[in-house]
Amino acid sequence: MSTERGYHHGDLRTALVQASFELLADGGLQRFSVAAVARRLGVSSAAPYRHFPDRAHLLGAVSAAAARDLGTAITAAADAAGPDPAERLAAVAGAYVRYVARTGAGFQVIYAAELYDFPDDARREQTRALMTTLIDLATATGSSSFQEALQLVEATIAVAHGYTSLLADGFFARKAHSADAVADRATAATRALVTRPRR
């Protein structure tokens, strides 16, 4: 890892978002800072402010990109899981765990509290599309109402997010669970959830 400082040539805006993901994967939202992103790219701490007015706007761009990429990953995983609706929804949980383990950008970033007051149109469109994808997958399992489908989405996301949080918080550290192993458990748990009717 080089710490040399130099003039950045190219698309710094894109590079800042990319470096933010790397930083999140390394240390989570807790250690995310504009200064650290700049450091990682070898530019001055002032450089990011030419492209984003403040921390929230940079994080908002990361949030939008994460919502988009997570949606893509989820759709791909569902399609790879075959035609059975229950298997397709179960695959969502696995895809979520894998995506967050790889990028560090789960719902705690996509829906970060500090972004609540910054309604960015691009970001809102991505989160809306992601939610639509999830609702559709849940509805296909035979939900009799939107409410029921929504609750199934919530349960699926809760399971997946719960496993990733425990993974990130070091709960599994001693056992050295791999991200793939945890993803498989999240998938199995969601399969149980969807196969058996909820109350």
Place this chain on the structure above:
Amino acid sequence: MSTERGYHHGDLRTALVQASFELLADGGLQRFSVAAVARRLGVSSAAPYRHFPDRAHLLGAVSAAAARDLGTAITAAADAAGPDPAERLAAVAGAYVRYVARTGAGFQVIYAAELYDFPDDARREQTRALMTTLIDLATATGSSSFQEALQLVEATIAVAHGYTSLLADGFFARKAHSADAVADRATAATRALVTRPRR
């Protein structure tokens, strides 16, 4: 909320732990700081350091107390749920959601990464006892091995922690879900998990 400064008379050590819980309930671990705890009690920022050598030791005391109280809450909820082992384990998830919604101190605090290097005997004993309680409740559902019971505990905790995280991260904010409503969903989800065999 008063911000007046005054000499603290009484058990400041206990008051610091108590105020830490209030701070966690308000803003989560992200906004926890020794300075903020002192501010909340109206004492100087130096005062806490007479009772705890550093931030980690204060947080460690909070972690130990949370593990103890959470264990008590879980045992009480299981007992209130009756004799059926599946219902008892399902009640654990509900109790977890309610405890964390009330205190802010869940596994992300109890097993905080920053405490990993500070093996405090008192804290370790509380976390060990909590884990034993959980394993016993899981084993009673008919697990054929310790490994299987452990995985069931992980699944139960993942579900409960997932729901609380989504609650804390504002995912449910727009719908104004109450903590009790979310706790009921966590209970129902865990019931589905334990009733149906996992792979």
Place this chain on the structure above:
DNA sequence: GTCTATATCTAGATAGAC
């Protein structure tokens, strides 16, 4: 479009007065 330099703020932690 990025740099250096700087102002402001907050937190962790310590020294010495009372």
Place this chain on the structure above:
DNA sequence: GTCTATCTAGATATAGAC
């Protein structure tokens, strides 16, 4: 046992040079 005062470190953000 708590205070005031202070040091250090890191973050956000801005001003002005190049």
